[in-house]
Amino acid sequence: MQELIVPGNAYAGLDAYLEQHQITRLFLVCGNSIAQFPLWDHLTALEQRRNIRIFRFSDFHPNPDLSSVQLGAAQYIARACSGIAAVGGGSAIDVAKCIWREIGTPDTPLLAIPTTAGSGSEATSFAVIYKNGVKQSVGNCLPNAAMLDPTLLRTLPLYQRKATLLDALCHGIESCWSMHTTPESRAYSVRAIRQVLEHAEGYLTNQDAGNAGMLQAANLAGKAIHIAKTTAAHAMCYRLTTLFGIAHGHAAALCLSALFPELLRHSLPEQTSAALREIAAAMDCPNGTTAAQKFASFLQALHLPGLSREIPITPKVLAASVDPDRLANTPIPLGTTDLCRLYEQILHA
Template sequence: MSIQIAFPRFLRIGGGTIDDIGDVIRQLGLQRPVVVTDKFLTSTGASERILTLLREARITPALFDDTVPDPTTDSLETGLALLADHNADSVIGFGGGSPMDTAKALAVLGVRGGRMRDYKVPHVYTGPALPVVAIPTTAGSGSEATQFTIISDSVTDEKMLCPGLSFLPIAAIVDFELTMSMPPRLTADTGVDALTHAIEAYVSRKANPVSDGLALAAMRTIGQNLRTAYEDGENKQAREAMMLAATQAGMAFSNASVALVHGMSRPIGAHFHVAHGLSNAMLLSAITAFSVKGAESRYADCARAIGVATEATGDGIAAQSLVDSLAELCHDLAVPTPRDHGIDRTRWNDLIPLMAQQALDSGSPGNNPVVPTVDEIAELYVEVYD
């Protein structure tokens, strides 16, 4: 069995490691990074903190803070101009999944050019790109350790999955203290996002022994800490555990891929502008119930890792416990249905054929234990609405 594993060259993990950013950039031999972030982090002073740390290390940074939630092809244009004007030799993605996805896209387009559509699946890009250093501020996307970026086409609203080693950050700083101010809703959504990454990596048809270990470790940690982080955002132990688990889950799915939940989640985000973690949460229980028959023992392992079954529990009962526990978790975290989130039923139903086809075309459903037809995906969209 031959498997290919790819991680960032190195990570610095722990409270206060954000202060190491200047040293990290110098260690990589870089001098002119563009810090890619959003207006919120600029408004809090966090962006200026990064810039100051870089300048103190005799680095010459520039700031791009025009990233948007669920970044689009149009949102990249100003950033590309700044890369050229600054003569940038690197990109620092600072924020949640959207700034990091933007940073990865800019790193590739800034060197290779073309359209983002040129890089979407089934294409896998391994060519020239600026080095990316990732600094996550949420415990969820795992983007600091993945060889993917997701950008929405501004013309078609298609949420494009763009894979390849050139999108993998060269280094990451994983500082849980940056997540201490996350509100409960964001804590819940990003936490379920990380859990989804871990479960889908473990049951993926591309799973391997390396991704399995990381996925199971992430699930154990999330099972023990997500509710605590949601209920008590000042609990440092829970915040630190969730941050590490999100990175482990990112490493897992980067090397095993995701499956049907993510395939169906992306069109919801693209057409209804639902945050990625939340759209995953809306789908997780129903898609798991649909998929269990294809890998019962694997889902049973997930149940044991999360802590809702024991080694003595039979696989069938354990797998059903997982489905039930995911529904209970989402209830406890106040995850809304698409209806409760305010999505219009008629528009949802009208878009189901397109969303089902886009989900299938993304490639992720092909990794699922039960590979669905486009009609089965459409039926699942009908089911999860209520």
């Protein structure tokens, strides 16, 4: 089971983790923005205070490439490090996970410290890396520990807050109705949905309590998709992200807004019907139809930028980009005609 570290006063929780795992040479995977956080000051003082050397690795980009992973693994080995920590969003954490897999020592401590509240990457056992421009999914790389530090969210821009909030909410909803849902994952899903909605206002206005609550919600949603995985809304969103230059959570929410009422038009198995009742209750709605409407209204109220009408793309081309294997987790069948109809709604919303 993953250890969840409470930062504590002066990062006492982090120090205790490093001591417990006897980490004396820490390989730190992070972006350049880390320098603006108090956490960086704490990390750079570790050598003087606790004789723990820090080796920083920032040679990666969004949508990181396999070559960055291989370089990081080589540096980890060359510097005889004894543990890995990732501080950042999904890219930094995914790179650290893949480096951990690459070095091939499962007992190596791997600590994930997210600086966004959406992906829940710190709580999942999979990562995304690119090889020759093609996305590769990597599994079996769950960090042994995660630290949720709300002070790391204080500098997030408003659009990023909106998009990450939506990503966590989509994770909660999709994992709940997923074909691979379990009682454990549904419990995480329902708690995540409730907490996202409860802390949305505080998170969007950059209040410490809101930031802390959204971090916890994203972590719960991450635990849910770790078990149940996502469904068609996520499978459909990737091409929208790259084509229109919008954030992942924004794209996922556009897809889920079209998918939710589509789901309700079908005759559903009892497991899915029960999940929809739980989703509705978590959203404080009497039924799934009202919950779908509330989700659409919530998305609209965020006033996100619309999709550009100047990009020449058709629903058929978008439908062809969806990996059919990623649709198998969705509780309704979705063929090309169905995907085209959903994309038509999304493009003209």
